[in-house]
Every structure is written in structure tokens, then in C-alpha cells.
Amino acid sequence: MADRPTVVNTSGGGGAGTAVAIVLAIIAIVALLFFTGIINVGGRTGGGGSTDVNVKLDVPKVEAPKVETPAAPSTTPAPAPAAPAPAPAPANGG
Numbered sequence: 001m002a003d004r005p006t007v008v009n010t011s012g013g014g015g016a017g018t019a020v021a022i023v024l025a026i027i028a029i030v031a032l033l034f035f036t037g038i039i040n041v042g043g044r045t046g047g048g049g050s051t052d053v054n055v056k057l058d059v060p061k062v063e064a065p066k067v068e069t070p071a072a073p074s075t076t077p078a079p080a081p082a083a084p085a086p087a088p089a090p091a092n093g094g
Contacts, residue, residue, distance in 0.1 A: 033039045
């Protein structure tokens with residue numbers, strides 16, 4: 001073979017550095033998701049991974065205020081006075 005000059009490309013040279021940066025970025029994202037609670041690894045909730053919470057609230061009973069309405073004037077006529085009782089008949093017939 002003919003002796004030709006060998007050309008070595010050194011202008012991009014960050015292949016290993018780019019790979020390290022990508023790996024560190026992935027680790028940082030996973031750590032962020034873990035600490036914010038999006039990724040849950042079993043024992044962090046203190047139980048079997050359940051997030052159910054029972055809450056009992058005692059709510060006071062609320063009633064509407066009682067309003068007394070005044071009596072409306074009557075539109076029916078007053079009853080007629082009772083008729084006087086008949087006079088007793090004479091005892092001796094006449």
C-alpha cells in the first residue's frame with residue numbers, strides 16, 4: 001500500500017463526556033421523582049404501600065330558624081248570636 005497520511009478527527013472528541021452527562025441526568029431525574037413521591041418504593045408510606053386514609057368528621061346539625069308569622073285577619077263572618085230559649089209553659093195549663 002501506498003503511504004498515505006492518516007487523518008484523526010479530534011474536533012468532536014466528547015463522546016465519553018456526553019455519555020456521562022446523559023447518565024447523570026437520568027440519575028438526577030429518577031432521584032427527583034423518588035423524593036417528590038411520584039416513584040414510591042414500598043416502605044415509604046409506613047404500611048403495605050396503601051395510601052387510603054379514613055377521615056371521620058362530626059358535622060353539627062344545622063336547622064333553619066323558626067319564624068312565627070302573625071295571624072291573618074279572618075275573612076269569614078262572625079257566627080250569629082244564639083236565639084233565646086223559649087219561655088217555660090205555665091204549670092196549670094192556662
